[in-house]
Amino acid sequence: MIVTVNGAALACWTRGRRHPTALLLIHGFPLDHRMWAAQMAGLAAQVHVIAADLRGFGRSSASPVGPLTMDQHADDLAALLDHLEIGRAVVAGLSMGGYIALAFWRRHRQRVQALVLADTRAEADSPQARANRDAAAAKVREAGVGALADDMLPRLLAPANLTNPRLVAAMRAMMTAQPAATIIAALAGLRDRPDSRPTLPTITVPTLVVVGEHDALTPPADAAALAASIPGARLVVIPAAGHMSPLENPRAVNVALRRFLAAVAAAAPAQP
Numbered sequence: 515m516i517v518t519v520n521g522a523a524l525a526c527w528t529r530g531r532r533h534p535t536a537l538l539l540i541h542g543f544p545l546d547h548r549m550w551a552a553q554m555a556g557l558a559a560q561v562h563v564i565a566a567d568l569r570g571f572g573r574s575s576a577s578p579v580g581p582l583t584m585d586q587h588a589d590d591l592a593a594l595l596d597h598l599e600i601g602r603a604v605v606a607g608l609s610m611g612g613y614i615a616l617a618f619w620r621r622h623r624q625r626v627q628a629l630v631l632a633d634t635r636a637e638a639d640s641p642q643a644r645a646n647r648d649a650a651a652a653k654v655r656e657a658g659v660g661a662l663a664d665d666m667l668p669r670l671l672a673p674a675n676l677t678n679p680r681l682v683a684a685m686r687a688m689m690t691a692q693p694a695a696t697i698i699a700a701l702a703g704l705r706d707r708p709d710s711r712p713t714l715p716t717i718t719v720p721t722l723v724v725v726g727e728h729d730a731l732t733p734p735a736d737a738a739a740l741a742a743s744i745p746g747a748r749l750v751v752i753p754a755a756g757h758m759s760p761l762e763n764p765r766a767v768n769v770a771l772r773r774f775l776a777a778v779a780a781a782a783p784a785q786p
Contacts, residue, residue, distance in 0.1 A: 529563040535562065588618040722771075
């Protein structure tokens with residue numbers, strides 16, 4: 515379905531609508547909802563799964579003007595939940611999606627039943643990382659999105675998974691399908707995002723931190739530190755996976771999510 519929120523037409527897919535617990539999946543950069551295909555299929559028997567293309571990505575519209583901020587994405591997703599008549603959801607994001615999930619907590623915490631932070635971090639970009647974002651944007655302007663995909667892919671997947679031609683082709687196709695204007699605006703939003711570390715001690719909902727054991731961008735040690743900063747958070751390390759754990763080892767990610775979602779549902783107050 516297409517839902518118009520805050521001046522953007524967001525493409526949205528839902529599964530398992532009969533279930534009372536809602537799971538909102540937020541994709542990473544530079545991807546779209548398709549990165550969650552295995553979770554949408556594998557979790558729909560347990561929860562109401564919602565996956566959307568963020569504004570400008572995938573099948574969603576809105577030509578970006580200026581940076582695509584984490585706050586803008588969080589507000590779009592809150593408005594999407596309003597349209598779907600969902601009061602609270604388990605909010606799950608990978609990488610950039612994790613930054614958006616933390617922004618969602620800051621801006622709409624009353625809508626958050628639980629959090630899942632996958633292959634992500636709380637820190638803002640360092641000066642070098644900010645410079646790298648600008649360099650990446652310049653490369654997209656000069657050489658197109660394919661050049662960025664070629665640079666990023668070796669860092670997104672575990673070394674063993676880089677030899678899987680089907681996975682590599684699917685990732686590259688998803689990345690190169692994104693408009694160059696969206697990529698450039700998203701890089702600016704990533705560059706300028708705030709430090710979320712002060713947010714972590716304020717999180718009062720159940721939280722699961724997931725990380726691939728071979729994640730080179732947000733390594734397991736960093737994920738452990740992230741989990742330790744959130745009261746009561748759980749950490750799950752996904753074997754045979756890099757930064758894209760839901761795609762690289764979907765079975766293990768789904769097992770971790772099913773267990774977490776079952777615990778969240780069991781702890782939820784009974785409906786009147």
